[in-house]
Amino acid sequence: MSHKxxxxxxxxxxxxIQAVDFVLVELTLYLDTHPNDYEAIQQFNYYAKQSKMLKKEYEKRYGPLRQYGASYSGYPWSWDDTPWPWQV
Structure with a gap:
């Protein structure tokens, strides 16, 4: 399949986005075993905000990033526009 x-x-x-989400995965694993680490929770919340901002910027520029209602679609339906994030 060819894409632009x-x-x-x-x-x-x-x-x-991938780098920030990787940090969130690692912090989640850490916090599962250290739930009272205040600094780690602050870091998690900071990166969660960064992740949301980066994804919002991506979608504003390039279209939906996540499916099943996690992202809005423009008009016309744009899920058939390539490349999809997992193709690059």
Missing amino acids: SMPPEYYQLLED
């Missing part, structure tokens, strides 16, 4: 080429900013934004 994307600007370098597209790939950088996806990389930033």
Whole structure:
């Protein structure tokens, strides 16, 4: 399947999202065993906010990122636009 080429900013934004979400996964695992670590909770909340902001920016520029109601769709329905994030 062929898809349109994307600007370098597209790939950088996806990389930033992946990096922040990786930090969130690691902090989640840590907090599962250290639930009273106040600093870790603060870090988790900071990165959760960063993740939301980056995903909002991605969707504003490039369309929906998440399915099943986690992202809104523009008109017309844009889920068939490629490349999809998991294809790059």
